[in-house]
Amino acid sequence: MVYDEFLKRVKIFFNIYLTNRCNGGNVLENKQRKVIVMSIRISEKYGVNPMIPTCFYCGKEKNEIVLLGRLPNDKEAPKHGVIDRTPCAECIEYMKKGIILISVRKGESGDNPYRTGVWVVIKEEAATRMFGDHLKESRVAFVDDETWEKLGLPKE
Numbered sequence: 053m054v055y056d057e058f059l060k061r062v063k064i065f066f067n068i069y070l071t072n073r074c075n076g077g078n079v080l081e082n083k084q085r086k087v088i089v090m091s092i093r094i095s096e097k098y099g100v101n102p103m104i105p106t107c108f109y110c111g112k113e114k115n116e117i118v119l120l121g122r123l124p125n126d127k128e129a130p131k132h133g134v135i136d137r138t139p140c141a142e143c144i145e146y147m148k149k150g151i152i153l154i155s156v157r158k159g160e161s162g163d164n165p166y167r168t169g170v171w172v173v174i175k176e177e178a179a180t181r182m183f184g185d186h187l188k189e190s191r192v193a194f195v196d197d198e199t200w201e202k203l204g205l206p207k208e
């Protein structure tokens with residue numbers, strides 16, 4: 053993202069923030085649109101403390117900026133990080149076209165397992181053949197290395 057764009061966004065944020073502070077609320081009703089506003093505490097060292105969010109699925113930077121403000125112990129925000137499970141624009145397109153499979157280390161559990169670096173998009177019909185139809189809604193699945201290999205999925 054270019055720096056100008058960043059400044060523009062910060063400015064927009066502040067306009068909204070300042071307006072919102074006056075009515076202390078969360079949602080500003082505007083004639084044209086509804087704006088959801090979150091107010092933040094500014095860090096003395098890092099100001100609005102910006103971070104570029106990355107996509108939980110593909111790991112690429114999203115075209116967004118998040119202002120974290122003052123963090124515990126007034127820490128500096130990391131440059132990049134995952135903040136939620138909302139897919140990036142690219143992944144939304146992949147999910148429309150098929151199912152994303154992400155390879156993970158065998159034996160991993162939990163909802164953010166260690167990834168081994170490969171991911172593919174397969175057609176829904178193929179996913180149904182491999183896993184039944186329960187990926188129809190989630191559009192994404194973690195597959196452990198061993199299963200990955202058995203299914204003959206590409207390794208690069």
Ligand SMILES: [Zn+2]
Pocket residue numbers: 107108109110111112139140141142143
């Ligand atoms: Zn993505």
